[in-house]
Amino acid sequence: MNSRPLLDRQRLYTIIFESDTPAGRRFDTALLVTILASLVVVMLDSIEGMHSQYRDLFNNLEWAFTALFALEYGLRLYCSPKPLGYAFSFFGLVDLLALLPAILALAFADAQYLLIVRVIRMIRIFRILKLRQYLSQANYLLIALRGSRQKIIVFLVSVSSLVTVFGALMYVIEGPAHGFTSIPTSIYWAVVTLTTVGFGDITPKTPLGQMVASLVMITGYSIIAVPTGIFTAELTNAMRQEGLLKHDCPHCKKHRHEANAAFCSRCGGPLFPRGLPDGKGD
């Protein structure tokens, strides 16, 4: 408030960390565009024809983007009131992770390794998710997901058991001659089939194998109802919470009641005066 540098820090903080001011919104938009551009460069660089022709250009661009993101990371540390708090927050760690691969690439020039580096860089795309107005909606989905977590795990364990048993069964029935070369491969086939993906790289050839495969498919087709049912029921539940009657009981002040309650379930008193037809109503 009094010294210049402190004011700068505050203004920087508002611009970089918040998006309520025009400057803050402009900064966030520019950052998103830059991240997208760096992603496009990584993608184009992975195309053989592009890579051989524009190798140097892509290399320079990737370094330029890395420099920009490093500068941004430094500024965030500088203007944050609690630099350590930011550095160890979720977004702080993601921001750092987006820089590390490029630094590691200095020491290890192996091309193969560089590829992995690009993949980890991909996580930058999550920074695009800083969409204020959608956070409350995302929150809804998270509540429903958290509520259905245990049921989802039971479901996933059942599915894992199913694909293991079906995979081993198909290995015995069809065998290596028809593409089911090992139990792990057969389990992979069972996952492909149960989830109704159906690549078709491995397919049953014997009548018995096709019967078991039909069973796997109908099972997969039917039990997709389970995660859907779980999630829908949880989400309906989360959305119904608003359906409770919020009205202070005039006698005991209990605040939430069943949707159509006429009497308080705690003190038994009527929640509303009876609107008699011969009275002044209201």
Place this chain on the structure above:
Amino acid sequence: MNSRPLLDRQRLYTIIFESDTPAGRRFDTALLVTILASLVVVMLDSIEGMHSQYRDLFNNLEWAFTALFALEYGLRLYCSPKPLGYAFSFFGLVDLLALLPAILALAFADAQYLLIVRVIRMIRIFRILKLRQYLSQANYLLIALRGSRQKIIVFLVSVSSLVTVFGALMYVIEGPAHGFTSIPTSIYWAVVTLTTVGFGDITPKTPLGQMVASLVMITGYSIIAVPTGIFTAELTNAMRQEGLLKHDCPHCKKHRHEANAAFCSRCGGPLFPRGLPDGKGD
């Protein structure tokens, strides 16, 4: 009412724009059949054997249909009380769009371009959707879609991030040798797999790749529950409010009542002041 041409315009308007009179219904049916016929001609023309044999016939038919639709567009402009209002309405623009390609084809005789022209013509099929009795049902679906729009966008952004990360990961694991020729191609593979389509044109060959692919498939199989849950919850909500009387009880403010309710089911008070037979009733 007094001059002939004005009466003609009115009658034309009733026939062309409305479908309550027998003539209007006949016009709409004829229009739908004509559009369908023009679609069939475009489709047949795209079949190699047909094209080489009946080239001229198809060409003439396409011109005949274009002339008919141009005439119809002119009549609509002529008989509309507000021609500009129609021209810039949704259906007005669609009607114009159905004509433009043929006109453009006059200047640019390039066959390749003509093909694109036919595609844009396809949008005519939406004119078939003018089904009066189903509009209220379509409206229902639109309300549910509008209510779930934000949640759907959060979902689509998450799916996009997932396929990008999984695509890059598979590019590194499998590499160009196994068909994952670039990151964009690998992202395409991830979309094919996550949505449980599973073409099988690109498939993982390494054990690690098959494990990651299994993860992608089970993820796709499980998260299909999310859009389904969102839409179902919204639609259930939209339908629960149907047929209910929306009127604040003057005594207890209960908002929704049975369709024919005279008294509030919570406080017993009359919902509406009594219209006495000897009073001003009504």
Place this chain on the structure above:
Amino acid sequence: MNSRPLLDRQRLYTIIFESDTPAGRRFDTALLVTILASLVVVMLDSIEGMHSQYRDLFNNLEWAFTALFALEYGLRLYCSPKPLGYAFSFFGLVDLLALLPAILALAFADAQYLLIVRVIRMIRIFRILKLRQYLSQANYLLIALRGSRQKIIVFLVSVSSLVTVFGALMYVIEGPAHGFTSIPTSIYWAVVTLTTVGFGDITPKTPLGQMVASLVMITGYSIIAVPTGIFTAELTNAMRQEGLLKHDCPHCKKHRHEANAAFCSRCGGPLFPRGLPDGKGD
């Protein structure tokens, strides 16, 4: 009641048309087994190796089954109190349809035609559906389906428009060289892709085609929520009907009320005497 033949008819009716008596149950079980056996014979006969070896055996068996079903059809007509009523009922027509192909095969010995004959015979499997105890559950599903019929049609029309537009678009983008040989074939591809089936017999090869295909897949993956949402909402609705309070209003005798109604919505009188704590309660 008095003459023998009439009694026989009644007994036959009970055995053939009903399944409440032990004899009736035994007849129905035998019939189902016979139909299944005839189906198995048709299926085995369609396998090349089987057909060449056991041609005569299968032929004789098929004739034996046809004779049996003809006898059964005759008995049904004989013992039915209203033979015409049975003959034109749904099951009567299905029973006749199961005989016709074999009779037609007498006149037209063409093998190709015989194949079609076997297909129509397949409809016999629906006779297996005479499962008493499940009919009420099937009824539930039918109510939900009928309630959602209009919404389903709106959905199917939208899907048809989508696959037409996407099909034509892919035809222009990929063209005959990449397997999209005509607009109808491309529409077939769009159906395969939008419904997440994904045979992989036709796949996009160009980057732009893969982008549009990704869009089709994500669309198909998302809008599967629509029929599911519609049907779930209708079924939840159908099942909630039971949730209404069935209790005669002591004042006006109105029978159905909102689930938690305390007062009658028609006459405003309390539905239940107030259970005062100082009273005799109950």
Place this chain on the structure above:
Amino acid sequence: MNSRPLLDRQRLYTIIFESDTPAGRRFDTALLVTILASLVVVMLDSIEGMHSQYRDLFNNLEWAFTALFALEYGLRLYCSPKPLGYAFSFFGLVDLLALLPAILALAFADAQYLLIVRVIRMIRIFRILKLRQYLSQANYLLIALRGSRQKIIVFLVSVSSLVTVFGALMYVIEGPAHGFTSIPTSIYWAVVTLTTVGFGDITPKTPLGQMVASLVMITGYSIIAVPTGIFTAELTNAMRQEGLLKHDCPHCKKHRHEANAAFCSRCGGPLFPRGLPDGKGD
């Protein structure tokens, strides 16, 4: 309590059958790890390269695991208060089933047979499912499944009829020349297509076949809504009743109340006779 062996038995029982004590928990964890290890050995042994190199090692390991599980089975019989009760319980039979294949392998040295043996061993994975805290959630799913059982059977019978009719139809339309070699194979194709798996090993080639296939796909895409709707409606029902107080109001018979309700929200009467502080309260 007095003799040593009895005490040992009790302690053993607590360790082996229960998981409330630290020792019991350690035993269960060790058991799960051992089962997983034995599964991994079976899987690795099925990979051709591994099998030829480490044949003896895998053989010995499998025998060691079998010995361990036999010892465990003996101990369970020994320490169980009712050995026969355990032996014929679900888990007792599964434990025995995990031993039998290895014993059978002694008499029949046929390698082919041994493969089947390994498959039956797979069922051991279900022992991993002894997850205490998730059982109540699994129970929820089971209640919903039991409630929807009849509707699911109606659905499965309808689907079976559909694939039979569609399969026979495609056999006639496409015929053996296009891969639809017999009616059973065509039914297999119909299952692959209706469940939206779509391997692509058999695909329609004729325009009519592609039209029927499109119909099968859109049917499969739409009716997936049915099991999902059934299960969701049942689960929502099961979850709505959770946490509610089930107790008939002594005055108006309202059945479900808020978890902590003292008075009925419909008639205001006390749900339970008042336990007066000066009375016998409780």
